Amino acid sequence: MYFSFASRRLLSWNAIVFAAGLAIAAIAPRAASAEALLVVEVESGKVLQAENATYPWYPASVTKLMTAYVVLKAVKERRVSLETLVTVSPTAAAQAPSKMGFKAGTQLTIENAMTMMMVKSANDMAAVLAEGIGGSIDGFSEQMNANAARLGMTQTHYVNPNGLPADGHVTSARDLAILARAIIHDLPEYEYFVHIPSMKFGRRVTQNFNRLIGRYPGADGMKTGFICASGYNLVATATRNGKRLIAVVLGSSSGQARAVKAAQLLERGFSNNNNLTWLRPALGTVDSLVPIDAAPPNLRDEMCGPKRKRPASDADEETVASGESGAENAMTFFTAGLQPPTLRPLDMIAAAPAPSEPVIVYLGPKKTGADLIAANAVEEAKQTPKARVKKTTRAAAKKPEAGADAADAKPAATKPAAKPPATRPAATAAKPALKPAAATSTTAVKPAATPAKPKAAVRPTPKDATGEAKPAPSTPRT
Numbered sequence: 001m002y003f004s005f006a007s008r009r010l011l012s013w014n015a016i017v018f019a020a021g022l023a024i025a026a027i028a029p030r031a032a033s034a035e036a037l038l039v040v041e042v043e044s045g046k047v048l049q050a051e052n053a054t055y056p057w058y059p060a061s062v063t064k065l066m067t068a069y070v071v072l073k074a075v076k077e078r079r080v081s082l083e084t085l086v087t088v089s090p091t092a093a094a095q096a097p098s099k100m101g102f103k104a105g106t107q108l109t110i111e112n113a114m115t116m117m118m119v120k121s122a123n124d125m126a127a128v129l130a131e132g133i134g135g136s137i138d139g140f141s142e143q144m145n146a147n148a149a150r151l152g153m154t155q156t157h158y159v160n161p162n163g164l165p166a167d168g169h170v171t172s173a174r175d176l177a178i179l180a181r182a183i184i185h186d187l188p189e190y191e192y193f194v195h196i197p198s199m200k201f202g203r204r205v206t207q208n209f210n211r212l213i214g215r216y217p218g219a220d221g222m223k224t225g226f227i228c229a230s231g232y233n234l235v236a237t238a239t240r241n242g243k244r245l246i247a248v249v250l251g252s253s254s255g256q257a258r259a260v261k262a263a264q265l266l267e268r269g270f271s272n273n274n275n276l277t278w279l280r281p282a283l284g285t286v287d288s289l290v291p292i293d294a295a296p297p298n299l300r301d302e303m304c305g306p307k308r309k310r311p312a313s314d315a316d317e318e319t320v321a322s323g324e325s326g327a328e329n330a331m332t333f334f335t336a337g338l339q340p341p342t343l344r345p346l347d348m349i350a351a352a353p354a355p356s357e358p359v360i361v362y363l364g365p366k367k368t369g370a371d372l373i374a375a376n377a378v379e380e381a382k383q384t385p386k387a388r389v390k391k392t393t394r395a396a397a398k399k400p401e402a403g404a405d406a407a408d409a410k411p412a413a414t415k416p417a418a419k420p421p422a423t424r425p426a427a428t429a430a431k432p433a434l435k436p437a438a439a440t441s442t443t444a445v446k447p448a449a450t451p452a453k454p455k456a457a458v459r460p461t462p463k464d465a466t467g468e469a470k471p472a473p474s475t476p477r478t
Contacts, residue, residue: 034251035231035249035250035251035261036052036173036249036250037050037248037249037261038174038176038177038247038286039245039247039248039265039268039269040245040246041244041269042181042184042237042244042245045286046284046285047284047285047289048269048283049265049268050173052173053172053177053289054155054173054289055172055292055296055297056292056294056296057171057172057297058170058227059163059169059170059171059176059233060226060227060230060233061123061163061224061225061226062163062176062222062225062233062235063126063161063169063225064121064126064223064225065176065180065222066144066156066161067129067130067144068117068118068183069147069179069182069183070133070134070143070144071129071133072193073147076187080133082109082366083111083365083366084110085110086132087128087131088105088108088128089104089131090104091127091131091137092104092127095123095126095127095164097123098120098121098122099122099125100116100122100125102124102363107364108128108363108364110129110132112361114193115196115359116199119198119359120206121223121225123164126160126162127161127162129161130160137160141160144158144161145157148179151178151179152178152287154175154291155170155174155175156170156171156172156175157170157171163227164227165229170296172291173248173250176248176250177246177286178287179235180237180246181286183221194221195210195213195219195220195221195222196359197214197353197358198356198359200361201362202380202382203379205358207353209224209255210223210224210259211349212259212263213353215348215351215353216238217238217348218240219236219237220239221235221236221237222235222236222237226255228299228303229298229299229300230251230296231303232251232254232255232257232258232303233249233250234247234248234258234259234261235247235248236262236266238266238270243270245266247262249261249265251297253302256350259349260349263345263348362375362379363375
């Protein structure tokens, strides 16, 4: 098709105006209640998508990424090792859930504490690691802030190692992407901690709260987080065809929704359709994003208010509404200049995770081989009696109702002859039948005799011996 010079100039001008509009939409912050979203290339730091990316936010448990960074830096610098034992203090034991719940004085290795912190998001384990490395929560927080400043995380300030609510404990999507890049570049030998699919402690198996692990193709990290004020947060990484991306989602409505959103962002970033890339504004690198001076949004009413059906938590099982149709999903990708994926992110996250062998965690010094198997067996045995006791209790509770054999045997043996002869002379003749000599004949006659006679003879006995009328109806049922 032939376009005149004037037509081509008009098309170019319209394209520039359109691109400028996209740039303004991408840079301008939305309302505080909106999500903060960011997609960054790991290698170059190039920003592929940014929305409220420099708006201050409460990090919640994604704080543990910095906790892991500081601890693993100490391991790499040989100030400690993964086998170093750390101790649960009263302060650590008192942390709010999610937690392992170990008693003060319990010891375990840094490696096991790290695994529990990253998979279960255990707040007590974050405190244990902080005290083990920094001497105290405050001392470790200083180390966290020093590392944040060195990495250029200008919008971040830490007060604790686990992200539980605290004044002045803030970050941004921009800063979290900077931290994720630092973990990948500085600690590649310890990066496996950020993508462990599941762990096993005794009989208890815990799946990673990051639902992309084992579901989204190429997912290889990092950490989830939730408190009422922050909403559902997620820093996720994935690799495809040698290209690795970081997606940050802050303030999502549920654990399912944040995973779906992260998968959508990653899909767009991995798309090979570059037909409209010239229309997209260049957002620069993650370091160059300009911070916004504002207070972080507080989503408490929205996340934990009376309208919510059940209490929210980082292990949230609420599924995202399936109202987004295939057409709507395809439109999302079309408007971004991309082709819809073969399998929708919603379907990926809704699927069961790929089967994996859980990492065994345990208490005490490092164990391998037969010692590890034995330690796991010991912990399984500790956890088993609780279940068996419950079953035994239920069985014992049901037994008197079914037959009352054990319950009635004692009273009948204590006062067998005193009451029946005195109250009912007719029963005296029948009583010798209960003596050992005539036991066989009585047993044979009992079923053949009229059922009313045993009723009359047996019913008073439990009443007089125990004072309870409950066993009486159960005896004839047996």
